[in-house]
Amino acid sequence: MDDTDDGTGNESGRFPWHTAQRHAAQGDSRQVADLAVELTERIDTATKETDEHRRQLAHLVRVLAITPGQDSLTRLLRLFDRQQGHGVDLAPRFVASLLAEHREAADLVGPVSERDAQGRLDELRICLFHELLLRGVDVDVFGQMSDWTRVMHGGHPLAWLPRHRSALETRIVLPSRSVDGGARSVGVTLPAEDRVDPPAPRTTERSALVDSATLDLHRTIIAAPEAGGWGHSEAWLFRTDEDVEPDRVPALLPTLPMGCVEGLGATGRFEIARRPADAIWSLLFATASLGSAYHHGAHGAFGRLWAWKSMAALGGAPADASAEEVERHVRRTTWFHFESDAEWFCNDAFTDYGIAALSPDRRRITVLAATDTD
Structure with missing residues (x-):
């Protein structure tokens, strides 16, 4: 290397970077530090230029595609x-x-x-x-x-x-985009039909059931909101020793040890509706594919995948089940969509929801809660 090469490819009359240790040992630390500062500034400039090039490339690719x-x-x-x-x-x-x-x-x-x-x-x-x-x-x-x-x-x-x-995939919401931008609908609202809100005041006695979700199950359940870049999501699994009838689930959920219902007390807002499987799939697909306030989402193909995977895990389908087996299983599962005023939820701009699933054998309750804010 030329003695005037500063190690960045430019000649600046400084010592070569690979002799820095010797110069520092000789008391010339100031020049070593100055060169380090200069290199950090050059890296920062190059990074900003690269980011701008990536934005420009993305726009050009978008123009060609459209x-x-x-x-x-x-x-x-x-x-x-x-x-x-x-x-x-x-x-x-x-x-x-x-x-x-x-x-x-x-x-x-x-x-x-x-x-x-x-x-x-x-x-x-x-x-x-x-x-x-x-x-x-x-x-x-x-x-x-x-x-x-x-x-x-x-x-x-x-x-x-x-x-x-699949027959599950009938309520598909897709974005509308142009060269300069686009529009998408990511708002989540609890439907007015099929409401099964438990009467208030509710019991404040906590359920003795314990969350038994494994790390793998937790990751799979929250796959859809994670893919969509939602602010926060959690999952829980509760196993029961006796059958739980579907009409007991709305009153049971606020008593479970979950952050998404913590602090509600006897009168805090807890609203819930019983939903068909295709409505739950649609909610999960929109979550994953359309994204959140600050995330573009996973788009259609991978949004479809993560909606299926989250739904399979919520419904308790075997991990190695095929898509056809998952569909049969989730159609026998009882599904609920809920909202609450617990502090866990941001309760901002229609970007909060909870999903609860009662397994076909009625001895497994799985919950997904997701929240986001702008």
């Missing part, structure tokens, strides 16, 4: 097919969502199905498959789409999902 026509699509796919440098993320999950929203399946199938020897389009393809499916595309009409779910490098989490829309 702009109509085959030319923009072809150039977008070529961009994905290039070897990407370190730190470059073309956001295939987001791009797949944009493509499915703004382009017809018939226009996508041919170009997206073209040969990809390195598997660089795998993530885009499998996400696009599920994005189109969620938007009502009949994937059986386009035979080539079946290949999109096969990835080159090992298995893929999305491969677990059903390859057709």
Whole structure:
């Protein structure tokens, strides 16, 4: 290294960085510290420039995805097919969502199905498959789409999902986006129908049931709000020695040792409705896919996955169950949607909810609570 090279690639008349220890030992610590300060400033500047480049890249990719026509699509796919440098993320999950929203399946199938020897389009393809499916595309009409779910490098989490829309997936809320921005509906409200609010004043006696959720179960239950970047979420599991009838659950929930009902007392607001399985799936899907006040969400494909996984864990389906087995199980589960004025919830801008599930054998109650604020 040249003696005038400061180690940053610029000549500045300073000693080389790799001799810093010797210079410091000779009492020249000031120059060592000055160079360290200069390097931290250069790193900060470079980081800011890189962040700006990433924002610009994201915008350009968005423009290509949304702009109509085959030319923009072809150039977008070529961009994905290039070897990407370190730190470059073309956001295939987001791009797949944009493509499915703004382009017809018939226009996508041919170009997206073209040969990809390195598997660089795998993530885009499998996400696009599920994005189109969620938007009502009949994937059986386009035979080539079946290949999109096969990835080159090992298995893929999305491969677990059903390859057709389930009867659970009927209440799908999707975002509306343009080049300059977009709109989404993330508000959560407790429905007026099927309300089963326990009468107040309620008992203040605490239940003797104990939370027995394992770490793995807890993580899986909260997967949907975590994927959506919600502010806070928790999960609990309570096992009973006797059958619990569904009509007992609304009064039992406020007595359980859970932060989301702590401090309610006998008269604090606790409202609850019994809900069908598809309504719960819809709530979890919106939570994961649309995101929160400060998070863009997991988008459609992975939002679909985490909605299924959270619901499976809430309903008590076996960990190795297929999607078809999960659906059968959760349809036999009794579902509740609740809200409360406990301090655990932010109670701000319709971004709070609780879900309770009573298992088919009526001896397992699982709860998910999620909250967010702007």
